[in-house]
Amino acid sequence: MLPGDAEVVLEVDLRSTADAPARARHAVRRAVAGLAVDLAAIDLVVSEAVTNVVVHAYRDRDDGHGSVRVAVARAADQIFVLVADDGIGMAPRADSPGMGLGLPLIARLADSLQVRQSHEGTQLLVSFRPSASPPAPAVS
Secondary structure (H helix, E strand, O other), X not given: OOOOOOEEEEEEEEEOOOOHHHHHHHHHHHHHOOOOOOHHHHHHHHHHHHHHHHHHHOOOOOOOOOEEEEEEEEXXXXXXXXXXXXXXXXXXXXXXXXXXXXXXXXXXXXXXXXXXXXXXXXXXXXXXXXXXXXXXXOOO
16 A cells, blocks of 8 residues: 555564564664654654554454554655554454544644555555654664
């Protein structure tokens, strides 16, 4: 679901375990290091999106885990972040451990948000426009 004209700078598959949001966030941060983007917004969006996969996507599986794919691509005027899973999709959940604020927060922080669901899982694509300010230093 990444735009065809964008240059892919990161593709990583992680197991959807409790450490996946931090691992994804660090990988994405390294991939966008040196670019004039709002790193705090990207960090939070990646954390929220991957956490949603960890908490919700594989709740139908005995071990509760699957994989989460994170990709970053850049085009002349945008940075794209894709978070995808092959889980059960987005559905109401009476026993939800979260507050349901993840997607609205992601939508507010990103310049665009697209969610695509199918029998193959959920894909979330967000984009960010480069900022005019110089990039923050990369943190490992």
